[in-house]
Amino acid sequence: MAQRNTRTGKSLSRRQFFSSAAGLALAAKGYALPQQATGSDSRDLLFVNGKIHTMDPNNRVVSQALIRNGRFAGVGNNIAVQGATVRRVNLMGKTVIPGIIDAHNHIVLVGNRPGWHAPLEHVFTIPDAIAELKARSAEVPRGEFITTVGPISGMQFAERRLPNLMELDAVDHPLYIQAAQGGTRTNSQGKTWLEARGVTVAADGAITAPALGLALQTLRKELLTPETRKRTALGALQYYSKLGITTHRDCGAFHSDEPSGGVANENTYTMHNPFLALHREGKLPARMRIDFLHQDSPTANPPLPTLSQRLKNSFPFFGDDWMKTGGIGEFTGGGVEGLRAIARAGWRGEDHALNLAGVTNLIKDRETVNAEIPITQLRWIISHIPDFPLDLANRAHALGIGVLVGWGPLRSGTNVGPPYRMLFSHPIKKGYHSDGGDITVINPWLNLYTIVTGRNLAGQPILGDQMLTRQEALWLATAANKWFIREEDIGSIEVGNHADLVVLDRDCFTVPDEDLKRTRSLLTLVGGKIMHNDGIV
Numbered sequence: 001m002a003q004r005n006t007r008t009g010k011s012l013s014r015r016q017f018f019s020s021a022a023g024l025a026l027a028a029k030g031y032a033l034p035q036q037a038t039g040s041d042s043r044d045l046l047f048v049n050g051k052i053h054t055m056d057p058n059n060r061v062v063s064q065a066l067i068r069n070g071r072f073a074g075v076g077n078n079i080a081v082q083g084a085t086v087r088r089v090n091l092m093g094k095t096v097i098p099g100i101i102d103a104h105n106h107i108v109l110v111g112n113r114p115g116w117h118a119p120l121e122h123v124f125t126i127p128d129a130i131a132e133l134k135a136r137s138a139e140v141p142r143g144e145f146i147t148t149v150g151p152i153s154g155m156q157f158a159e160r161r162l163p164n165l166m167e168l169d170a171v172d173h174p175l176y177i178q179a180a181q182g183g184t185r186t187n188s189q190g191k192t193w194l195e196a197r198g199v200t201v202a203a204d205g206a207i208t209a210p211a212l213g214l215a216l217q218t219l220r221k222e223l224l225t226p227e228t229r230k231r232t233a234l235g236a237l238q239y240y241s242k243l244g245i246t247t248h249r250d251c252g253a254f255h256s257d258e259p260s261g262g263v264a265n266e267n268t269y270t271m272h273n274p275f276l277a278l279h280r281e282g283k284l285p286a287r288m289r290i291d292f293l294h295q296d297s298p299t300a301n302p303p304l305p306t307l308s309q310r311l312k313n314s315f316p317f318f319g320d321d322w323m324k325t326g327g328i329g330e331f332t333g334g335g336v337e338g339l340r341a342i343a344r345a346g347w348r349g350e351d352h353a354l355n356l357a358g359v360t361n362l363i364k365d366r367e368t369v370n371a372e373i374p375i376t377q378l379r380w381i382i383s384h385i386p387d388f389p390l391d392l393a394n395r396a397h398a399l400g401i402g403v404l405v406g407w408g409p410l411r412s413g414t415n416v417g418p419p420y421r422m423l424f425s426h427p428i429k430k431g432y433h434s435d436g437g438d439i440t441v442i443n444p445w446l447n448l449y450t451i452v453t454g455r456n457l458a459g460q461p462i463l464g465d466q467m468l469t470r471q472e473a474l475w476l477a478t479a480a481n482k483w484f485i486r487e488e489d490i491g492s493i494e495v496g497n498h499a500d501l502v503v504l505d506r507d508c509f510t511v512p513d514e515d516l517k518r519t520r521s522l523l524t525l526v527g528g529k530i531m532h533n534d535g536i537v
Contacts, residue, residue: 043087044068045499045528045537046079050091051507054493055098055479059471065096067499070528075493089537095507097474098493099246099500099526100444101481104330104350104383104404106150106437107240107248108290109264111233112271114216114223115145115176119239121443122520125158126167133171140173145190145223147176149216150263151441153410154182155457165191165205176219178263180440181410184212194218213261220259226273233274237285241532243443244502244521246286247481247490249433251330251350251383252293255306264438268293279323285531287500289485291326291350298335307333311345317486321498321527326486329381336365343373348486350381352435359385363395376400379486383407383433386417393426402429402483405476409450409457410440415464420451424472431484432476445508445519448473453513470509470516499528503536 045067054060054075066074066081074081110117118136123129136146154161161182168175168187176194178184184207186194191201197218200211207215240248253266260266278284292314294307307328318325329350332338342349353359362382369375376399383404396403405418423430432451436442450456451473454463468476482491489497503523508516523536530537 043085044073044081046081046086046088047091047096048088050094050096050503052096052493052501053098053471053474053509055475056492056494059475065493065499065501067525067528070499071489072493072495072497072499075495087537091503091536094522094536095504095509096493097244097502097504097508098478098491099502099524100244100477101247101249101432101485101491102240102245102434102436102442102444102477103249103431103481103484104251104381104433104435105248105442106250106253106264106435107236107288107442108233108250108271108275109253109266109437110150110236110442111274112224112229112266113147113149113232114219114228115147116140117232117235118146118148119236120148120152120177121156121441121446122243122518124156124517126161126163129157129163130167130170133168133175137171137173143173145174145176145193145219146171147178147219149176149178150180150438151436151443152177152179152182153441153457154179155410156441156446160458165203168205176215178207178212178216180436180438184208184215186215197222215261216263217259217261224259226277230274230277234278234283234285237278238532240442241285241524241526242521243445244504244519244524245442245444246500246502246524246526246531247289247485248286249289249291249326249485251291251435254293254295275323284322286526287321287490288323289326290324291329291348293331294328294333294338295331296333296338298337300334304334304338304341307338307341311341311347316347330383336368339365339369340373343369343375343378346378348379348381350383352383353385353388356387356389359388359392363392363399363401366399366401367395370399379429379483381484384418384435388417388419388423390422390426393423393428397426397428402431404431404433404484406433406447406451407435407440408462409446411456411462412458412460413462415466416462417466419466420463420468421466424468429480429483430476431481432473444477445517448477448508449513449517451476452516457517474508499525501525505534 047065052062063077064079066079120129162185174189174193175187176190185205199215254264255268256265296304296307327348328342332349380401384407385403434442434447451468452470454461454467456462479492482488490500502521505520505522508519522534524532
């Protein structure tokens with residue numbers, strides 16, 4: 001998430017915290033730990049005849065994996081099991097990887113979008129996008145809005161633009177598309193609805209500032225309810241399950257008490273409610289790890305008005321296997337005093353860096369705090385790091401800081417970073433994140449495409465010589481992210497680990513580069529439970 005505004009902080013009561021976002025930290029205590037599942041078959045599951053990339057310390061590729069009680073009970077080539085309690089699945093040579101961990105995104109923002117949300121990160125031509133929207137319209141009551149807000153880009157389409165009004169008119173519903181890159185578009189029905197509410201729309205369906213903020217704010221005011229939010233949250237998690245993501249670490253939003261026109265804004269004390277509701281009902285199709293974004297001014301009086309309350313009234317790393325709190329981030333807020341408060345409380349902290357000056361200052365401030373309050377065991381994080389030379393990597397590593405990389409498929413320029421190749425040979429902890437949900441895409445295969453080819457979604461070279469191999473890139477998105485999630489029993493296919501795996505529709509290690517972007521899951525398991533199944537089981 002790129003910083004776009006500074007919120008004005010105000011003190012919050014203990015009751016406000018416990019009744020809103022801090023309730024997330026206590027949520028698991030009041031639950032009967034529901035089984036998040038779509039499948040009910042309790043038999044052991046034995047996969048055979050596959051190309052199973054374990055991402056274990058030896059990077060083994062095996063043909064068989066046995067799942068029992070939600071965990072891997074056997075991984076190898078000659079697993080001997082018999083009897084009616086075993087369900088055998090012949091993978092017929094298909095490629096299997098551990099469930100993908102997106103260690104920093106904004107899935108909660110995506111789960112709170114207005115209207116009937118229609119994700120489009122998996123289509124690459126305008127006719128295909130229109131076909132997807134038509135398919136979505138068959139599920140939507142007549143006259144209701146279909147929207148795509150955030151993780152979509154004009155760059156992803158062969159036409160290098162978003163659909164225009166005439167093209168969108170092929171869908172018999174009001175439409176609204178607000179892209180991370182490429183602008184905002186509506187169709188004739190949407191134009192009529194928005195103009196009746198004072199939003200200026202161009203003849204071709206384009207909406208630009210200042211009308212853009214009013215358009216999104218109006219849609220939020222009129223279309224969002226607790227039930228529509230829950231519907232969209234479930235749909236978003238199911239969509240990314242089809243792309244292989246089994247764990248999301250959400251990194252917050254910019255706070256707005258009321259519906260806002262900012263694509264990265266939400267009420268940060270209530271926006272988790274639809275996900276909490278899904279958890280209570282046993283309907284989460286992926287694991288959720290929640291961080292809390294704060295932006296207190298370093299000169300606020302009293303100091304740290306929101307961060308201090310968070311640290312007093314919430315619990316880090318509290319919950320269950322499905323939903324759990326994390327730390328403070330994507331912004332910590334409060335300058336060095338904020339970092340001191342986080343360190344004293346023993347929490348994890350994360351900030352992002354967009355340039356060399358920014359990351360240099362972040363490391364300098366952390367060195368200052370570490371000299372007073374050791375942070376080397378707290379697993380602090382700096383994300384994005386487009387410009388990150390070796391000396392800064394050395395200094396960050398000495399502080400126990402890890403770095404998250406990815407965040408690239410919509411960027412343009414030459415040698416824009418991050419320096420993947422340098423980092424991969426460095427002992428610093430590194431992992432993958434998309435940062436998607438508002439200013440870029442979440443689809444892991446679009447991000448991995450850029451990491452391994454060095455090209456953005458328009459095919460332009462942007463990484464110089466800093467690309468990784470496919471094995472290295474997939475390792476970043478799976479096993480490497482154990483450290484960032486602080487959980488050793490996900491991210492790799494090993495005996496004893498949670499059975500999170502993905503059966504792919506193609507061999508992502510060998511297909512041509514352009515086909516890599518089109519990779520999908522045929523089967524996604526989380527804790528041995530089937531969350532997506534396209535005929536494999």
